[in-house]
Amino acid sequence: MFVRTLALPLLVLAATPALAQEQQTPPPADTGGDFAIVGAGAGILPDYEGSDDYRWSPVPAAIGRVSGFNFQLLGNRLSVDLIPDGGGTGLDFQAGPIGVVNFNRSSIDSIDDPRVKALGELDTSIELGGYVGVGKTGVITSDYDRLSVSLSYRTDVSGVSDAGILTPSVSYMTPLSRKALVTLFASAERAENGQMDTYFGVTPGQSLASGLAAYDPDGGWKSWTLGLGTAISLTGDLTHGLQLVGGATYRKLTGDAADSPIVRDAGDSNQWMGVVGLAFSF
Template sequence: MVGLGAAILPDYEGSDDYSVSPIPAAIGRVSGFNFMLAGNRLSVDLIPDNFGPGIDFQAGPVAALNLNRASTKGIDDDRIKALGKRKAAIELGGYLGIAKTGVITSEFDRVSFSASYRKGVTGAHSAGIFTPTVSYLTPLSTKSIVSVFVSAERAERGYARSYFGINPQQSEDSGLPVFNARGGWKNWTLGGAGAVSLTGDLRNGLQAFGGVVYRRMLNDFAQSPVTRIAGDRDQWLGSVGLAYSF
């Protein structure tokens, strides 16, 4: 499946202003190996598996392109603009997971748990981000499917300082107070998504998809003036788009 959609996203991580951005998506299987592209993140499962009920072990690389505050053009808050731009960060790592197909509703529904760790290798930070995720997916018919997930992120100090810390010069420029951000649990997230076929079958043809996500910022990431004063610890994300399966 390949698709393209439009997402409503916070202007920056921790913002209370929102803007629209295009998002690519792709899910597929090549020679038994699964891959997934969701917005700015790509993962590949290097453990081949077959269709049908059973246990699926997962492991492979994960990569993300972090564009948080890489440009100030889309940021409405002048105080955040005054803090300056951050370089785009490439984050590389890996993940492990386990999933079971055929759980509750049919032989095709799926529950999974995964944990990933990625580290900034170039750009704004060189810190690590740990992300555990639990998800459940079930087809409602051959024409529609829904999924829900819950996840959390724990970011190291270098990440916190790059995006949520404010040094004396930045404080003078922006009017926001000095803040020494430390690492720790950054947020938890709850989301849901669905897709419906527009041509009769999700396995082949055109489909519409959409999703909504709620994210709650935690600890220093919520207490930073970037979030507490200029933004909001409650974050919402939404998306709609079209995809084609073959």
């Protein structure tokens, strides 16, 4: 569940393959050609959504453009932009499919809290949907910074929750030089009733097994997230070669999600996540 958020520092490398250089060297134009960025990192994240125990997890990512179509594999999330991107400045409209593999509470061996373990293991959920968005290059600091907004919806198709999540998000990337950039991002999640019941509800039977109070949440806004990411070139520049990437996010669970005994009594509504890794551009 959290791997997608942790992979966002790798996403900033794909904001534009044409990054600002030192002033004495004109930056290359983004001609809309093919490119790829692959990376992997180590992330620290809660045992489950709402936990106050943390663990390390690998975070893979692959981002690129093929024949004008952008793709992103960010941890447990895959998306493809079906509107061809010709490169350059101006508006970039985006729309396409997304798929998420939700591992939340799918392995009780990775959960430390005995009360949450006693709730039982959930099946891994396959969530499919789509997104729309728009990005603008050349906004505030230079011709190469980028502001993007998007709205996505995905729903479980594997029979785990049979419900969906709506996610609005916004991100801003600015290069500091040809060798470094930073990004800021924010998002929120609105979950349908089945999602809330599955991941934050406690049935009477589970209450007897775990000692947590029985709880029947309603759907609604369940969280908001703020994050910061950075990338620094180690060889060459950010358009090719090896980069060090890192970032951190803060997620706040809200509404019925925050009031769940799984969070209020066994965990924490304040969720911190971090990642550090390497990426290679070519």
